[in-house]
Amino acid sequence: MKTFDEITQIVSSALEQLDWSKEPHGLYEPIGYVLSMGGKRIRPAMTLMACNLFTNEFLPAIKPALGIEVFHNFTLLHDDIMDRADIRRGRPTVHKKWNDNTAILSGDVMQIAAYQLIAETPVKYLKPVLDLFSQTAAEICEGQQYDVEFENRAKVEAEEYLEMIRLKTAVLIACALKTGAITGGANENDAEYLYDFGINIGLAFQLKDDLLDVYGDEATFGKKIGGDIMCNKKTYLLINAMQLAEGEIKEKLSGLLQSKTIEPHQKIQSVTSVFNTLGVKEICEEKMSYFYNKAIANLDKVSVSDTKKQELRKLAVKLMYRED
Amino acid sequence: MKTFDEITQIVSSALEQLDWSKEPHGLYEPIGYVLSMGGKRIRPAMTLMACNLFTNEFLPAIKPALGIEVFHNFTLLHDDIMDRADIRRGRPTVHKKWNDNTAILSGDVMQIAAYQLIAETPVKYLKPVLDLFSQTAAEICEGQQYDVEFENRAKVEAEEYLEMIRLKTAVLIACALKTGAITGGANENDAEYLYDFGINIGLAFQLKDDLLDVYGDEATFGKKIGGDIMCNKKTYLLINAMQLAEGEIKEKLSGLLQSKTIEPHQKIQSVTSVFNTLGVKEICEEKMSYFYNKAIANLDKVSVSDTKKQELRKLAVKLMYRED
Numbered sequence: 231m232k233t234f235d236e237i238t239q240i241v242s243s244a245l246e247q248l249d250w251s252k253e254p255h256g257l258y259e260p261i262g263y264v265l266s267m268g269g270k271r272i273r274p275a276m277t278l279m280a281c282n283l284f285t286n287e288f289l290p291a292i293k294p295a296l297g298i299e300v301f302h303n304f305t306l307l308h309d310d311i312m313d314r315a316d317i318r319r320g321r322p323t324v325h326k327k328w329n330d331n332t333a334i335l336s337g338d339v340m341q342i343a344a345y346q347l348i349a350e351t352p353v354k355y356l357k358p359v360l361d362l363f364s365q366t367a368a369e370i371c372e373g374q375q376y377d378v379e380f381e382n383r384a385k386v387e388a389e390e391y392l393e394m395i396r397l398k399t400a401v402l403i404a405c406a407l408k409t410g411a412i413t414g415g416a417n418e419n420d421a422e423y424l425y426d427f428g429i430n431i432g433l434a435f436q437l438k439d440d441l442l443d444v445y446g447d448e449a450t451f452g453k454k455i456g457g458d459i460m461c462n463k464k465t466y467l468l469i470n471a472m473q474l475a476e477g478e479i480k481e482k483l484s485g486l487l488q489s490k491t492i493e494p495h496q497k498i499q500s501v502t503s504v505f506n507t508l509g510v511k512e513i514c515e516e517k518m519s520y521f522y523n524k525a526i527a528n529l530d531k532v533s534v535s536d537t538k539k540q541e542l543r544k545l546a547v548k549l550m551y552r553e554d
Numbered sequence: 555m556k557t558f559d560e561i562t563q564i565v566s567s568a569l570e571q572l573d574w575s576k577e578p579h580g581l582y583e584p585i586g587y588v589l590s591m592g593g594k595r596i597r598p599a600m601t602l603m604a605c606n607l608f609t610n611e612f613l614p615a616i617k618p619a620l621g622i623e624v625f626h627n628f629t630l631l632h633d634d635i636m637d638r639a640d641i642r643r644g645r646p647t648v649h650k651k652w653n654d655n656t657a658i659l660s661g662d663v664m665q666i667a668a669y670q671l672i673a674e675t676p677v678k679y680l681k682p683v684l685d686l687f688s689q690t691a692a693e694i695c696e697g698q699q700y701d702v703e704f705e706n707r708a709k710v711e712a713e714e715y716l717e718m719i720r721l722k723t724a725v726l727i728a729c730a731l732k733t734g735a736i737t738g739g740a741n742e743n744d745a746e747y748l749y750d751f752g753i754n755i756g757l758a759f760q761l762k763d764d765l766l767d768v769y770g771d772e773a774t775f776g777k778k779i780g781g782d783i784m785c786n787k788k789t790y791l792l793i794n795a796m797q798l799a800e801g802e803i804k805e806k807l808s809g810l811l812q813s814k815t816i817e818p819h820q821k822i823q824s825v826t827s828v829f830n831t832l833g834v835k836e837i838c839e840e841k842m843s844y845f846y847n848k849a850i851a852n853l854d855k856v857s858v859s860d861t862k863k864q865e866l867r868k869l870a871v872k873l874m875y876r877e878d
Contacts, residue, residue, distance in 0.1 A: 257699040308662060312655040331636040331702065334658060338632060339695040341665055346688045349681070357677055360684070364670045371663040375581040378655065 231282065231538060234275060234545050241274045244292055245299065248343075260324045260336040261343065264303050267319045272549070273406040274299040279542055280410025280424050283534045290352045290413040294359055297347030298406050301363075304340040305370055307333060312378065341367075355413050362412075366405035373398025386464045388473065392433065400432025423531045427542075430525035435549050437518040440465040444502055445511060447553055456498035462487050466517065468501075470510040479504060522550055555606065555862060558599060558869050565598045568616055569623065572667075584648045584660040585667065588627050591643045596873075597730040598623040603866055604734025604748050607858045614676045614737040618683055621671030622730050625687075628664040629694055631657060636702065665691075679737050686736075690729035697722025710788045712797065716757065724756025747855045751866075754849035759873050761842040764789040768826055769835060771877055780822035786811050790841065792825075794834040803828060846874055 232240075250262030274295035281291035309315075310323040311333050317323065325333035351359045376394040380386045407428040411421040443458040444467060458465050464472075475483050483504050486497055505511060525546060529539055556564075574586030598619035605615035633639075634647040635657050641647065649657035675683045700718040704710045731752040735745040767782040768791060782789050788796075799807050807828050810821055829835060849870060853863055 254696055254699045254703065256703060257696060308658055312658060334632055334636060335695055335698060335702075338661075338665065339692055341662065342688055342691045342695065345669055345684075346692070349684050349688060353681055356684075357673070357680060360669075360673050360680075364666055364673060367666045368663055368670070371659055371666065372578055372581060374659060375578045378659075379578065379580060 231541055234279070234541055234548070237275045237278050237282075237288075237541075238271045240278065240288065240292075241271045241295065241299070244296055245271070245274075248296065248300075256328075256332065257336055257339055260307075260328055260332060261300075261340050263327070264307050264324060264340070265300070267321055269303070269319070271299060272545075273302055273402060276403065276406045276428070276542075276545070277410035277413075279545070280407045280416075281414035282410075283424075283532065283538050283542075284411065284414030284416045284420070290355070291410050293347050293350035294363070294409045294413060295406070297344045297350075297363065298402065298409065300340060300347060301344035301367060302402060304337050304344060305374070307340065308337045309374060311337075312374070351409075351413060358412055359409050362405055362408060366401045369397045369401045373401075380464050385472070386469055388466065388469050391464065391466055391469050395436040396429060396433060399436045400429045403432040403435070404428030417533075420532050420534070423528045427525050427528035427532075430521045430528060431546055431549065434518045434521040434525060437466055437514055437521070438550060438552070440467055441511065441514055441518070442553070444505065456494070456502075459498050459501045460494055466514050467505055467510045470513050471505055471508050474508045474510065475504070479507060518550070522546070555865055558603070558865055558872070561599045561602050561606075561612075561865075562595045564602065564612065564616075565595045565619065565623070568620055569595070569598075572620065572624075580652075580656065581660055581663055584631075584652055584656060585624075585664050587651070588631050588648060588664070589624070591645055593627070593643070595623060596869075597626055597726060600727065600730045600752070600866075600869070601734035601737075603869070604731045604740075605738035606734075607748075607856065607862050607866075608735065608738030608740045608744070614679070615734050617671050617674035618687070618733050618737060619730070621668045621674075621687065622726065622733065624664060624671060625668035625691060626726060628661050628668060629698070631664065632661045633698060635661075636698070675733075675737060682736055683733050686729055686732060690725045693721045693725045697725075704788050709796070710793055712790065712793050715788065715790055715793050719760040720753060720757060723760045724753045727756040727759070728752030741857075744856050744858070747852045751849050751852035751856075754845045754852060755870055755873065758842045758845040758849060761790055761838055761845070762874060762876070764791055765835065765838055765842070766877070768829065780818070780826075783822050783825045784818055790838050791829055791834045794837050795829055795832050798832045798834065799828070803831060842874070846870070 245265060248265070250258045250265075252258045277291050277295035277298060278288045281288055306318065307324050310318060311325045311330055315323055316326045321327075323333075324336060328336075345363075348360055348363050349356070373394055373396070376390075377398055380391070380394065404425045405428070408421050408425040411424045416424070440458065443455065443465070446455055448455045457463075458468070462468070471483060483501070486492065486500050486504070489497070492500075526543070529542060529546070532539065569589060572589070574582045574589070576582045601615050601619035601622060602612045605612055630642065631648055634642060635649045635654055639647055640650045645651075647657075648660060652660075669687075672684055672687050673680070697718055697720070700714075701722055704715070704718065728749045729752070732745050732749040735748045740748070764782065767779065767789070770779055772779045781787075782792070786792070795807060807825070810816065810825050810828070813821070816824075850867070853866060853870070856863065
């Protein structure tokens with residue numbers, strides 16, 4: 231069994247071999263730029279690892295794995311336009327470095343490029359992989375739509391939030407794993423267990439992200455701490471806080487959310503202190519553990535030896551206990 | 555053989571059966587809106603007609619035909635954002651009726667929906683149809699990119715313009731026809747002749763559009779006459795005029811293109827008069843006929859009876875002699 235690091239190495243070299251120097255440069259250059267920004271390559275690595283559970287080779291999974299990674303980066307590109315985000319991973323986003331139209335059109339062709347990679351799945355697995363990919367891609371757009379809609383809503387239920395992050399984040403991880411299983415020749419049950427493993431680990435992963443935004447270490451997290459708090463993002467923490475707050479605490483929280491004059495540092499500190507008073511950190515951690523345990527139970531059911539599953543298990547631990 | 559009108563009827567009913575009432579409504583409603591705006595449904599009709607050359611049924615071609623039409627409308631949706639076009643077919647465009655973010659995201663999911671329809675191609679034809687579709691989709695983005703780049707260039711050669719409209723317009727018509735041929739079970743030669751028929755008829759079609767913008771009848775053309783002239787669009791007419799103009803005429807044309815104070819009516823009349831002096835209408839008509847004749851020669855080579863080809867031939871005539 232190859233380790234996660236060895237596998238991300240394979241993914242990275244394969245990604246680097248994709249040619250974005252084609253003409254018109256103005257269209258393809260931004261794609262190379264986005265992909266060169268890095269990222270952990272977790273999704274394509276998962277595709278290869280899942281494939282590797284059922285066969286000794288990675289080859290049938292590589293192209294669809296790259297398709298999933300290209301698609302993931304496409305969603306970041308278009309989301310950054312919609313969110314007016316100027317910086318990603320320390321570098322200017324495409325719509326900032328070029329312009330909105332370039333970001334729209336390069337994104338469009340990037341989505342097509344993702345499909346072209348998916349289309350290189352071995353032909354006997356093409357139809358199920360393609361259908362899963364399209365369904366997932368549509369769900370991710372649905373998740374993004376809910377995310378945008380929630381911003382403008384006064385109240386979002388915890389369950390609605392979990393469904394939104396399932397669509398926006400978890401389904402692509404699940405798709406990555408199931409695609410690997412399919413191309414590895416897994417039976418339908420095992421492919422489905424890996425899908426469910428992905429959904430649950432994806433939900434846990436996003437809750438971890440919500441936690442890191444408030445309780446993470448800025449030096450290792452890579453993003454500014456408190457970014458979600460500053461833009462009143464309705465994360466699992468804030469949704470639960472709004473649900474639980476009563477009396478004075480409720481007024482304090484409303485005031486913090488509505489204030490347009492409060493200093494960033496002060497707002498982050500005060501909202502965090504409300505979170506602490508209400509114990510929403512623990513609520514979030516508990517929910518995260520709940521999904522993590524469900525994920526592991528799904529992985530346990532996959533009918534291959536424990537030795538083979540070890541790397542995926544280690545990756546799950548790594549994602550849960552990460553500090554970045 | 556069914557007539558073109560009967561076939562567009564089949565296409566329209568099939569299109570109407572697609573369900574855009576799914577949740578989240580904010581994401582899917584704009585797709586239904588764009589598709590309800592109408593259009594001639596030429597591309598999907600061509601897919602069905604091409605299929606019908608080789609088999610008596612349309613069934614294997616219907617889903618990919620719809621995929622092509624959905625994709626075409628997706629490109630209009632995103633192009634309208636980039637062009638800041640507020641009106642299409644007399645109704646507000648999506649980014650105007652909703653907003654830019656909705657137009658971006660609904661467009662993204664519309665592209666996925668197109669792929670989902672393509673994926674319903676009978677499985678034995680799936681791979682070639684999918685590959686052709688992706689290649690075509692990427693080329694259309696390339697064409698749009700060149701179109702945008704040409705706007706900011708002082709000089710565009712006639713050959714560059716023809717290559718741009720090949721990518722932006724002709725390849726999708728060619729793809730529609732070849733997709734029909736493939737799903738109808740045509741041999742490779744016939745599929746390729748139909749592709750080439752599509753390229754040439756597509757080029758002729760776009761040159762006809764350039765002509766109609768200047769020399770069309772406003773009542774039947776549906777768009778305002780002179781729209782291209784007003785925005786200095788480098789059409790085949792203007793490119794040739796810029797190439798041929800010398801001395802006084804050259805100065806007159808430059809002045810008209812640069813003037814920011816000239817009245818619309820006056821500009822359209824004066825530029826048209828320059829076109830007439832230089833004979834660029836005839837140059838454009840000649841080029842259009844050249845492509846039209848090449849198209850017909852390609853259609854002639856397709857190894858089915860003339861009777862079967864009659865409807866496509868009639869459609870070609872109709873597209874060339876249309877006044878709208």
